[in-house]
Amino acid sequence: MISVLDKKLLRDLRHLWAQALAIALVMACGAATIILAVGSYRSLEETRGAFYDRYRFGSVFASAVRAPTHLKSRIEAISGISGVELRIVEPVLLDVVGMKEPASGLAISIPDHRDAKVNRLYLRKGRLPEPNRGTEVAVIETFAKAHGFVPGDHFSAIINGKKQELDIVGLVLSPEHIYSIGPGDMVPDPKRFGVFFMSENALSGLFNMENSFNDLSATTMRNAGIKQIMGDIDDLLKPYGGVGAYDREDQISNAFLDAELEQLRAMASVIPPIFLFVSAFLVNMILSRLITLEREQVGLLKALGYGNIAIGGHYAKLVIVIAIVGLVFGSGAGFWLGRGLTRLFANFYSFPFLLFKQSLDLYALAAGVTITASLTGAVKSIWAIVVLPPAVAMRPKAPTRYKSFFAGRFNPTRFFSQLTTMAFRHIFRRPIRFAMTTFGTSLSVALLVAALFSYDSIDHMIDTIFFQIDRQDATLTFVDDRGQRALLNVVALPGVIKAEPFRTTSVKLRNEHFEVQMSIVGLPKESDLSRILDHNLAPLDPPRKGLVISERVAEKLRLRPGDMVDVELTKLNGRIARLPITGIAQSYVGLTAYMSLDAFNRMMRDGQWISGVRIKIDDHKLDKLYKAVKETPIISSIALQNISRDKFRETIEQNITTMTSVYVALAVIITFGVVYNSARIQLSERARELASLRVFGFTRAEVSRVLMIELAAIVLLAQPLGWSLGYMFAWSVVQGFESDLYRIPLIINTDTFAWSSIIVMIAAVLSALIVRRRVDRLDLIQVLKTRE
Amino acid sequence: MTVLLGPSGSGKSTFLNIVGGLDQATSGTVFFKDTELTSCNERQLTRYRRDHVGFVFQFYNLIPSLTAWENVALVTEVAKSPMRVDDALALVGLENRMTHFPAELSGGEQQRVAIARAIVKRPEVLLCDEPTGALDSKTGIVVLEALSKINEDLGTTTAIITHNAGIQQIAHRVISFLDGRISNIHENSSRIKPAEVVW
Numbered sequence: 001m002i003s004v005l006d007k008k009l010l011r012d013l014r015h016l017w018a019q020a021l022a023i024a025l026v027m028a029c030g031a032a033t034i035i036l037a038v039g040s041y042r043s044l045e046e047t048r049g050a051f052y053d054r055y056r057f058g059s060v061f062a063s064a065v066r067a068p069t070h071l072k073s074r075i076e077a078i079s080g081i082s083g084v085e086l087r088i089v090e091p092v093l094l095d096v097v098g099m100k101e102p103a104s105g106l107a108i109s110i111p112d113h114r115d116a117k118v119n120r121l122y123l124r125k126g127r128l129p130e131p132n133r134g135t136e137v138a139v140i141e142t143f144a145k146a147h148g149f150v151p152g153d154h155f156s157a158i159i160n161g162k163k164q165e166l167d168i169v170g171l172v173l174s175p176e177h178i179y180s181i182g183p184g185d186m187v188p189d190p191k192r193f194g195v196f197f198m199s200e201n202a203l204s205g206l207f208n209m210e211n212s213f214n215d216l217s218a219t220t221m222r223n224a225g226i227k228q229i230m231g232d233i234d235d236l237l238k239p240y241g242g243v244g245a246y247d248r249e250d251q252i253s254n255a256f257l258d259a260e261l262e263q264l265r266a267m268a269s270v271i272p273p274i275f276l277f278v279s280a281f282l283v284n285m286i287l288s289r290l291i292t293l294e295r296e297q298v299g300l301l302k303a304l305g306y307g308n309i310a311i312g313g314h315y316a317k318l319v320i321v322i323a324i325v326g327l328v329f330g331s332g333a334g335f336w337l338g339r340g341l342t343r344l345f346a347n348f349y350s351f352p353f354l355l356f357k358q359s360l361d362l363y364a365l366a367a368g369v370t371i372t373a374s375l376t377g378a379v380k381s382i383w384a385i386v387v388l389p390p391a392v393a394m395r396p397k398a399p400t401r402y403k404s405f406f407a408g409r410f411n412p413t414r415f416f417s418q419l420t421t422m423a424f425r426h427i428f429r430r431p432i433r434f435a436m437t438t439f440g441t442s443l444s445v446a447l448l449v450a451a452l453f454s455y456d457s458i459d460h461m462i463d464t465i466f467f468q469i470d471r472q473d474a475t476l477t478f479v480d481d482r483g484q485r486a487l488l489n490v491v492a493l494p495g496v497i498k499a500e501p502f503r504t505t506s507v508k509l510r511n512e513h514f515e516v517q518m519s520i521v522g523l524p525k526e527s528d529l530s531r532i533l534d535h536n537l538a539p540l541d542p543p544r545k546g547l548v549i550s551e552r553v554a555e556k557l558r559l560r561p562g563d564m565v566d567v568e569l570t571k572l573n574g575r576i577a578r579l580p581i582t583g584i585a586q587s588y589v590g591l592t593a594y595m596s597l598d599a600f601n602r603m604m605r606d607g608q609w610i611s612g613v614r615i616k617i618d619d620h621k622l623d624k625l626y627k628a629v630k631e632t633p634i635i636s637s638i639a640l641q642n643i644s645r646d647k648f649r650e651t652i653e654q655n656i657t658t659m660t661s662v663y664v665a666l667a668v669i670i671t672f673g674v675v676y677n678s679a680r681i682q683l684s685e686r687a688r689e690l691a692s693l694r695v696f697g698f699t700r701a702e703v704s705r706v707l708m709i710e711l712a713a714i715v716l717l718a719q720p721l722g723w724s725l726g727y728m729f730a731w732s733v734v735q736g737f738e739s740d741l742y743r744i745p746l747i748i749n750t751d752t753f754a755w756s757s758i759i760v761m762i763a764a765v766l767s768a769l770i771v772r773r774r775v776d777r778l779d780l781i782q783v784l785k786t787r788e
Numbered sequence: 789m790t791v792l793l794g795p796s797g798s799g800k801s802t803f804l805n806i807v808g809g810l811d812q813a814t815s816g817t818v819f820f821k822d823t824e825l826t827s828c829n830e831r832q833l834t835r836y837r838r839d840h841v842g843f844v845f846q847f848y849n850l851i852p853s854l855t856a857w858e859n860v861a862l863v864t865e866v867a868k869s870p871m872r873v874d875d876a877l878a879l880v881g882l883e884n885r886m887t888h889f890p891a892e893l894s895g896g897e898q899q900r901v902a903i904a905r906a907i908v909k910r911p912e913v914l915l916c917d918e919p920t921g922a923l924d925s926k927t928g929i930v931v932l933e934a935l936s937k938i939n940e941d942l943g944t945t946t947a948i949i950t951h952n953a954g955i956q957q958i959a960h961r962v963i964s965f966l967d968g969r970i971s972n973i974h975e976n977s978s979r980i981k982p983a984e985v986v987w
Contacts, residue, residue: 398891400852400853400891401889401891401892402852402853402854402889402891417865418851418854418858418859418861418862418865419862419865421853421854421858422851422853422854425853425854426853429853688849689849689851689852689853692849692851693851693862694834695808695810695837695843695849696837696838696843696862696863696866696905697834697835697836697837697838697839697841697863697866698834698838698866699831699834700834702866780810781801781805781810781811
């Protein structure tokens with residue numbers, strides 16, 4: 001049978017339902033974000049781990065210009081290596097029926113007559129290509145899906161200058177290409193970029209690479225010294241144009257997944273504590289009020305013989321019931337959001353399967369953390385009532401003592417009305433509660449700033465990258481470095497209005513013991529399509545002597561203008577050139593260094609070469625240009641700036657919009673939880689004096705003003721605090737994103753602050769209005785009959 | 789000055805609440821001058837309380853966050869032609885306690901602040917519900933003296949609800965209540981001073 005105290009508990013809850021619900025919702029946000037972030041983290045991490053293990057994802061990677069396959073035994077002999085696969089990897093142009101613009105592709109060889117030792121393929125449909133069947137390919141599933149390809153379909157590729165019809169025999173997934181982006185792209189566009197796999201024999205024939213390889217992946221033994229292995233591989237590949245081995249950390253697909261996991265980890269460690277803190281504070285606030293109101297009842301219960309455990313447990317139960325309601329909502333929301341996020345991941349990351357992983361311990365974790373947080377909030381009030389002797393408890397609490405501002409030297413009523421003075425004195429009487437309420441509200445402003453600023457940053461990023469730095473319409477890259485004639489060929493293509501050549505090569509930049517693998521770009525003297533910008537976005541000339549490096553490179557190598565840097569030309573047997581740093585460039589993507597094309601060619605000492613051309617296009621002649629490019633054998637890839645930009649904007653905006661809606665909901669819940677509860681507590685504490693005011697003839701609006709002034713002070717003070725906290729959150733988000741792949745500038749426009757404040761203020765006003773209705777219903781007579 | 793007498797539940801407070809515009813009568817009519825209170829809406833009743841009525845309650849109902857002076861000044865902010873706050877407090881003998889908060893005042897002092905607050909707006913009617921109910925005899929007499937003085941000095945119509953039959957002798961008129969009805973009305977031919985009230 002339900003005990004009498006439990007009956008009281010249920011009635012208390014029914015009486016407090018609105019406040020309890022507001023707190024439960026804040027707790028729900030905490031629980032939901034734990035389940036969402038930790039669950040998604042685990043799903044992604046474990047799925048990736050399983051895929052990597054089962055399909056033997058490499059640990060070390062390297063590429064070279066052309067190395068003989070007989071090196072294989074020497075590579076296998078390197079201590080710590082457990083498996084090696086030597087491959088041919090070549091960028092190609094694709095011509096897909098129904099698509100005007102050429103797509104870019106990556107052709108990768110797979111071993112004949114045996115399974116690959118490293119980076120095995122997961123066969124989704126069909127089969128792998130047969131050895132010696134020169135036209136059979138297995139394509140990566142995302143590309144096939146984007147074009148509706150099934151085994152038996154065909155597409156064309158320009159392979160080594162020849163158009164080649166390819167037959168799709170299978171759809172595959174690869175642990176190397178879970179996330180794959182094409183040249184010039186910032187987000188995956190599976191329609192315009194496809195990876196496909198061919199028999200080694202067939203591919204080596206097509207690229208004249210018999211008995212040679214240009215790419216290597218190796219698995220290593222547990223606890224192997226990766227750095228040492230990379231060094232050994234570099235030594236072996238140096239004579240063959242080896243561009244430097246790298247590990248998983250720098251493998252593009254893996255690095256993007258790492259960045260995603262890092263963000264989830266950051267989310268799991270930042271967002272839930274905000275909600276748990278706010279809910280602990282709210283629990284503290286309503287429980288201490290409830291206990292004050294029930295003080296005499298508690299005294300009576302004690303006098304009747306109820307023990308401290310029974311009484312403390314009674315109030316603890318109340319809090320736990322609220323926490324459980326929060327958990328139920330939070331678990332549902334967490335699961336729903338987690339499944340949604342995992343589905344979103346499935347759009348970007350190609351796994352054989354990716355399900356939102358739930359396990360009992362995840363929910364147990366959320367429950368443990370939520371209940372602990374709420375009990376932490378309750379402990380002070382419960383302790384206070386437990387230690388109170390029954391005789392003292394049964395006497396009403398001593399009347400509230402107020403103090404004058406500044407020890408009576410300041411008379412506020414000279415400046416404010418009595419009603420305003422009442423509101424301010426109430427604030428000063430409980431400064432800690434006022435400060436905490438303000439802090440709680442400011443967290444919702446901060447969450448919004450941290451969510452909304454991404455629009456500003458991405459806008460700035462798009463403007464800088466696509467309109468200030470790389471202003472070309474397309475970038476054509478040649479199969480290999482070509483002479484100046486190639487530039488004339490490009491200029492002659494239909495629709496080309498302007499053309500600027502560039503040359504690029506992979507290098508290792510070294511300063512003392514700091515080293516970075518990257519590429520240097522040589523730009524013509526008056527380069528206008530692609531520009532080098534300093535951190536004020538003012539253009540810099542490509543240096544004739546020396547190197548302009550991007551900020552990220554400067555940070556990694558601890559370099560400043562005027563310093564000297566060693567440039568190891570990996571394709572030229574590791575010859576080292578020593579160059580001065582002449583400037584630092586603003587760049588948000590990748591690691592870059594620039595110099596003038598002439599200086600570049602002088603440094604290379606191999607003649608006047610170019611790697612590709614940036615072009616401006618007459619839009620009316622696009623179709624003709626695309627057609628011509630597809631028929632130009634020397635072009636290995638084309639990056640289309642407008643399409644890349646639109647795809648980037650579309651993808652990012654879709655993600656940000658989803659994220660922002662979630663954050664707005666979270667912020668509204670915090671605001672509601674804090675403002676509503678604060679107003680209810682105020683009303684409970686001041687019902688008597690407010691009713692007295694009504695009796696003296698003050699109107700409802702005047703009486704409400706007393707309540708609203710304190711709320712307004714809380715909400716207004718929360719704004720600047722929230723902006724500062726939001727700035728800090730945004731800063732840490734930006735820091736979390738910072739990687740060699742890309743960095744996000746910290747740009748927060750004024751309207752982002754304004755919107756964050758507007759949303760919170762609207763939520764606050766609505767919460768206050770709900771309480772305002774209670775002021776209208778104050779029982780004037782009852783309140784006069786009772787002593788507080 | 790009228791004293792309303794009667795046992796608990798006899799209807800004194802309900803009468804006072806209706807007359808004071810705090811409650812609506814279920815039947816019958818109540819007039820204040822030419823205004824029919826029983827047909828007033830909430831807004832009009834608020835206006836009526838604001839402009840014409842002063843209240844004094846058993847538990848004082850002072851605003852704890854305002855000093856004695858400010859509690860009185862509170863009413864002057866919305867009154868049409870209030871007296872000076874200092875004068876109102878002097879009338880109840882509290883000119884030296886003006887800067888104290890309610891928690892720093894004795895029960896009798898708090899009730900005198902409440903009286904000063906009720907009369908500062910020069911109300912036409914002063915309604916007191918058990919003004920001495922929470923006070924000892926000595927303090928109670930001080931409060932009654934304040935009420936009598938106001939009645940005499942300002943001529944404010946004053947109604948005092950009490951359980952204490954001894955108080956009836958200070959009034960001009962005594963109305964007795966029983967079971968929700970007026971059972972008796974009589975005029976005192978001779979009145980005593982509050983100090984002579986036997987508690």
